[in-house]
Amino acid sequence: MKKILLSMFMILIMIGVAACGPSDTADVGGETDTSGGEEADTSGGEADTSDAKEDGGTLYFYTWSEYIDPDIYAQFKEETGITVVEDIFGSNEDLLAKLQGGATGYDVYVPSDYMVEIMIELDMLAELDQSRLETIGNLDPTFTNPPFDPNMGHCLPYFWGTTGIGYNLEDWDEPPDSWAYIFDPELASNFSGQITMLDDMREVFGSALIYLGYSAGTTDEAELAEARDLVLGIKEHLYSFESDTYEDLMLTGETRMSQGWSGDIFAAAVEDENLWYIIPKEGAVMWVDNLCISADAGADPERLDRVYQWLDYLNRADIAAQNTNWVWYASPNAAAEDGILEEILTEPAIYPDAETMERLEFLGNVGDFTETYSRMWTEIKAAD
Amino acid sequence: MAIEPRTRRERITLGVLLSPGLFWLIFFFALPFLLIFIYSFLDRGKFGGLVWEFQFDNYIRFADQLYIRIFIRSIIIAAITTVICLLIGYPMAYWMALQPSRTRNTLLLVIMLPFWTNFVIRTYAWRMILARQGQINQLLIALNIITKENAPTYLNTNGAVILGLIYIWLVAMILACYASITGLDRSLLEAAQDLFANPVRTFFRVTLPLTLPGIISGSILVFVPSFGAFVTPDMLGGGKADMIGNLISQQFGEASDWPFGSAISTILMVVMLFGTLLYFRGLRREKVQS
Numbered sequence: 001m002k003k004i005l006l007s008m009f010m011i012l013i014m015i016g017v018a019a020c021g022p023s024d025t026a027d028v029g030g031e032t033d034t035s036g037g038e039e040a041d042t043s044g045g046e047a048d049t050s051d052a053k054e055d056g057g058t059l060y061f062y063t064w065s066e067y068i069d070p071d072i073y074a075q076f077k078e079e080t081g082i083t084v085v086e087d088i089f090g091s092n093e094d095l096l097a098k099l100q101g102g103a104t105g106y107d108v109y110v111p112s113d114y115m116v117e118i119m120i121e122l123d124m125l126a127e128l129d130q131s132r133l134e135t136i137g138n139l140d141p142t143f144t145n146p147p148f149d150p151n152m153g154h155c156l157p158y159f160w161g162t163t164g165i166g167y168n169l170e171d172w173d174e175p176p177d178s179w180a181y182i183f184d185p186e187l188a189s190n191f192s193g194q195i196t197m198l199d200d201m202r203e204v205f206g207s208a209l210i211y212l213g214y215s216a217g218t219t220d221e222a223e224l225a226e227a228r229d230l231v232l233g234i235k236e237h238l239y240s241f242e243s244d245t246y247e248d249l250m251l252t253g254e255t256r257m258s259q260g261w262s263g264d265i266f267a268a269a270v271e272d273e274n275l276w277y278i279i280p281k282e283g284a285v286m287w288v289d290n291l292c293i294s295a296d297a298g299a300d301p302e303r304l305d306r307v308y309q310w311l312d313y314l315n316r317a318d319i320a321a322q323n324t325n326w327v328w329y330a331s332p333n334a335a336a337e338d339g340i341l342e343e344i345l346t347e348p349a350i351y352p353d354a355e356t357m358e359r360l361e362f363l364g365n366v367g368d369f370t371e372t373y374s375r376m377w378t379e380i381k382a383a384d
Numbered sequence: 385m386a387i388e389p390r391t392r393r394e395r396i397t398l399g400v401l402l403s404p405g406l407f408w409l410i411f412f413f414a415l416p417f418l419l420i421f422i423y424s425f426l427d428r429g430k431f432g433g434l435v436w437e438f439q440f441d442n443y444i445r446f447a448d449q450l451y452i453r454i455f456i457r458s459i460i461i462a463a464i465t466t467v468i469c470l471l472i473g474y475p476m477a478y479w480m481a482l483q484p485s486r487t488r489n490t491l492l493l494v495i496m497l498p499f500w501t502n503f504v505i506r507t508y509a510w511r512m513i514l515a516r517q518g519q520i521n522q523l524l525i526a527l528n529i530i531t532k533e534n535a536p537t538y539l540n541t542n543g544a545v546i547l548g549l550i551y552i553w554l555v556a557m558i559l560a561c562y563a564s565i566t567g568l569d570r571s572l573l574e575a576a577q578d579l580f581a582n583p584v585r586t587f588f589r590v591t592l593p594l595t596l597p598g599i600i601s602g603s604i605l606v607f608v609p610s611f612g613a614f615v616t617p618d619m620l621g622g623g624k625a626d627m628i629g630n631l632i633s634q635q636f637g638e639a640s641d642w643p644f645g646s647a648i649s650t651i652l653m654v655v656m657l658f659g660t661l662l663y664f665r666g667l668r669r670e671k672v673q674s
Binding site for chain 2: 091093094096097098100101118121122193199201235238239240241242252253254367368370371374377378379381382
């Protein structure tokens with residue numbers, strides 16, 4: 001009997017520990033968090049490579065899943081002795097929430113445009129000293145004075161891209177060039193149960209609002225409600241809301257279409273040439289992800305030294321090119337273009353023409369109105 | 385029943401023996417709960433965070449058909465999970481208890497073995513099994529029951545979530561029932577037989593009442609965590625079968641609304657506590673009556 005009670009106790013402890021899964025507000029404190037729930041499949045210690053020439057210390061890099069050529073970590077370590085430890089977040093809101101929840105110890109974050117603005121306002125970012133970056137001249141001037149971070153006062157642009165439609169060439173004679181193929185219930189029913197949308201509130205509303213002809217960052221309640229009803233109308237045809245593995249679902253044939261980020265789909269297309277991506281004719285959300293220095297790394301000269309080495313390295317023409325060829329997003333690094341694959345440079349869905357560029361829109365910081373977004377997002381998620 | 389400390393020495397011994405438990409309760413239950421309780425009366429900052437202004441808005445906000453509906457759905461999912469766990473777990477535990485003791489230990493080990501793997505990984509396995517091109521459909525295709533073209537997916541439904549929850553929590557039910565069934569005094573069963581009670585009657589008049597404590601503790605062990613689950617509905621529900629736990633985790637995550645998340649957590653705690661208390665009170669009354 002005692003034995004049984006003991007083993008029961010052990011089981012409960014184990015289950016209890018497991019149940020605490022992805023609430024991680026814990027410090028990074030030394031190792032990559034591999035138990036991060038939804039992200040558990042992609043996160044990992046790829047960055048941990050052994051045999052260093054000398055120990056150059058460790059840099060904690062908080063980024064999106066599969067958003068860097070993993071070889072770069074090893075190369076960087078080879079060159080500088082610095083070990084980069086990668087940790088993963090799933091959305092901008094997720095990043096902010098984890099930092100507000102007390103996660104500390106990160107040196108570099110990779111937030112998107114509107115989140116950069118919020119994080120600057122919340123004093124979460126250190127200022128960028130451009131004189132410490134030898135490679136600063138590599139950037140395309142289009143990106144050196146972004147509206148969300150005037151004159152790159154805090155962050156260095158990393159990649160940019162769009163949120164459009166991923167599809168399977170087998171299903172289409174003409175590419176699905178309209179958001180209607182997802183948002184029109186009748187058209188969506190052709191692929192009922194085989195469409196995914198991003199599990200990202202701003203992105204889902206962003207695309208829906210653009211389809212309706214409104215601004216992707218609206219602060220008008222009636223417009224947002226219309227967008228909500230639009231998504232509710234096609235929810236029955238959705239396979240799931242998914243941000244991390246939707247391209248894998250398309251690869252295995254589990255789904256046929258997705259609202260997705262350009263680079264994810266193109267990276268999957270390397271494995272299956274039938275997968276492709278399009279920026280719909282109504283327009284799309286455009287985003288710039290940025291390398292930003294955490295405020296606490298900014299206060300520590302030793303950490304800051306590692307950070308600048310890392311930013312400089314990623315912004316080097318050859319490294320930026322290598323990285324672009326792996327992630328398939330557009331690089332704001334003009335000097336890198338010589339090294340970027342021809343098929344990436346000439347793909348209009350990655351480097352859109354001027355006319356398409358005009359139909360792209362940043363999500364924008366909506367301030368207090370976030371609360372309304374999040375309530376309507378809950379209404380979408382909670383609907384039967 | 386309770387041991388009353390008589391001498392000073394006994395009192396000190398008692399204090400020493402209780403201190404690890406008390407420490408646990410205070411630091412891992414009482415203090416965090418107090419924190420959540422206080423947060424639930426605060427206001428949310430513009431970009432999340434806390435504003436120290438006391439108010440009741442968060443509780444008023446919850447009284448909304450949107451949230452109540454998620455709440456009720458979670459109760460239904462947890463209840464179905466519990467009932468099915470009981471229907472599978474009790475007979476299983478009963479059968480195990482009848483085995484010779486060596487077999488029993490092996491069986492216990494076999495049942496617990498899968499639980500040495502992280503449950504996130506085990507839930508991922510279910511994602512593969514239930515997928516459109518998963519093992520279930522492969523089997524059905526091989527048996528010519530369905531064709532490859534119209535193979536359905538079983539993922540991202542309430543059913544998949546319930547299956548996942550049963551899979552995770554069944555072991556708690558089995559162990560709880562098993563503990564009380566092995567404690568059953570066999571001579572009572574023989575007595576019932578001697579008094580010409582048929583097996584069915586013996587089961588309902590003797591076995592069931594005597595093992596009720598195990599059934600109840602098993603049910604609580606399954607119901608409570610199922611009700612608050614958020615990883616399983618997230619992984620097997622695909623954001624289409626969210627439960628109250630997802631709502632809470634959204635408030636602490638994406639929505640950055642800790643005060644509202646805290647208010648929902650507090651409501652959840654109170655409901656669970658009262659539910660459990662009522663259950664135990666009902667049980668005690670039943671005992672007194674019989």
